[in-house]
Amino acid sequence: MGLLLPLVALPFPAVDPVAIAIGPLAIRWYALAYIVGLIGGWFYARRLASREALWTGLKRPSAADVDDLIVFVALGVVLGGRLGYVLFYNLESYLSNPSEILAVWRGGMSFHGGFLGAVLAIVLFARGRGLHPLAMLDMAAVVTPIGLFFGRIANFINGELWGRPAPDLPFAVVFPHGGPVPRHPSQLYEAFGEGLVLFVVLALAVRRFGFCRPGLLGGLFVLGYALVRIICEFFREPDPQLGFLFGASVDALRGGVTMGMLLSLPMAAVGALVIGLALKGATRPRPRAPEASAA
Numbered sequence: 164m165g166l167l168l169p170l171v172a173l174p175f176p177a178v179d180p181v182a183i184a185i186g187p188l189a190i191r192w193y194a195l196a197y198i199v200g201l202i203g204g205w206f207y208a209r210r211l212a213s214r215e216a217l218w219t220g221l222k223r224p225s226a227a228d229v230d231d232l233i234v235f236v237a238l239g240v241v242l243g244g245r246l247g248y249v250l251f252y253n254l255e256s257y258l259s260n261p262s263e264i265l266a267v268w269r270g271g272m273s274f275h276g277g278f279l280g281a282v283l284a285i286v287l288f289a290r291g292r293g294l295h296p297l298a299m300l301d302m303a304a305v306v307t308p309i310g311l312f313f314g315r316i317a318n319f320i321n322g323e324l325w326g327r328p329a330p331d332l333p334f335a336v337v338f339p340h341g342g343p344v345p346r347h348p349s350q351l352y353e354a355f356g357e358g359l360v361l362f363v364v365l366a367l368a369v370r371r372f373g374f375c376r377p378g379l380l381g382g383l384f385v386l387g388y389a390l391v392r393i394i395c396e397f398f399r400e401p402d403p404q405l406g407f408l409f410g411a412s413v414d415a416l417r418g419g420v421t422m423g424m425l426l427s428l429p430m431a432a433v434g435a436l437v438i439g440l441a442l443k444g445a446t447r448p449r450p451r452a453p454e455a456s457a458a
Contacts, residue, residue, distance in 0.1 A: 173336045173345075178320045196317035200310025205233045207306045217373035221298050221448065232288055236303065239284030240277040247276010251422060252402055274311075274392075275426045297377035297437075297446050304384035305365045311388075312358025319350035326352075326398045341400075349399040356391035377448075379441035386434030389427040396423045 183190040211217060212224045224232070249257045251273055285303055289296040318324045322338045326347025329335040335345030364387060368380055399421070401407055407419035440446050 173334055175322060175336055175338050176320075180321055192320045193314075193317045196313040197310070200313045201233060201237055203309040203313075204236075204303075204306035205229065207309065208232070208302055211302055211305065211369065217369065217375075218298075219373065219375050221295050221374060221377070222293060224292070224294055224299065224302070228292055228294070232285070232299070232303075235284040235288045236281050239280035239282075241272075241280075243280015243283070244272035244274070244277030247273030247279065251276065251426065275430070278430075295377050295448060297381060297441075298374045301369075301374050301377060301380035304381040305369050307384065308358050308362035308365065312354050312362070315350045315354035315358060319348060319354070324350055325400055326350075327400050329398075346400070347398040349395055352398055353391070353395045356395060357388055360391065361387050376441045376444070376446065378437045378446040382434045382437035382441060384434070385430050386438065389431035389434060392427045393424050393431075396421050396427075399423070 178192075180191050180193075181189045182192045182195045208229045209226055212226065212229050215223060281303065282300065285299050286296045288294075289299040322340055325336075325338045325341045326349030328344045329347045330345055332345065332347065334348070336348045337343065337345050361384065365380060365384060368383055372379055374380070401421040401423075407421060408425060437446075
């Protein structure tokens with residue numbers, strides 16, 4: 164039996180995907196979301212780095228360190244996000260057309276790939292500057308929800324990554340490229356969970372613990388994001404080239420396991436493990452043994 168359309172559904176808001184246009188120069192909402200997320204994260208990170216009380220027992224990054232770190236993180240996110248999308252979501256298509264791998268302006272980014280790219284960039288940066296890698300990952304974790312929030316809002320404005328059919332939902336949205344069926348505005352669910360909720364949780368945690376238990380805040384972020392992502396995947400339409408990986412139901416409203424769920428499971432496990440180690444004090448830097456005095 165086909166889905167019955169409701170009598171009332173919210174039309175997709177007519178928002179121009181181009182946010183700012185100056186002559187031939189056009190800045191799209193998606194690019195603007197990345198810019199605002201990076202600037203917002205940079206500003207917040209500088210404030211965190213300036214509060215000496217949060218870094219008791221650890222080397223505190225300077226304002227210049229934060230400025231340089233943003234460049235490393237931006238490169239890690241873009242390169243990792245693109246590579247992750249190619250490997251996890253559309254490998255067969257890109258193997259057939261390798262030149263398309265570099266066409267990032269046509270879309271196709273993976274959060275999980277961008278996450279791994281950012282982690283690698285931060286660890287390499289921290290080691291090069293003599294900073295504690297886990298503490299730097301903690302600082303990045305606290306500010307990351309800002310970018311996630313604006314990124315998901317941009318997904319909604321672009322009318323992409325829409326949700327599963329929701330014919331009985333009073334605030335379902337008919338997306339321009341999603342057919343005539345009203346759908347969950349899953350991008351807004353993710354903006355709320357991955358952005359606002361995680362931002363508040365981590366802001367409270369950093370005020371309570373600071374960065375004195377390296378890995379704790381990063382673990383909270385990784386675990387929290389994984390749980391929110393798995394929940395939101397129940398409302399989000401899977402990528403068309405993959406569909407449901409297994410456990411698919413005949414009922415289109417129930418579905419099965421998606422790639423987003425599968426990739427989030429190891430994230431949840433790693434996050435829980437790191438939280439446990441941090442609470443036990445296993446991640447704190449060991450005090451240096453006093454040097455023996457000369458005879």
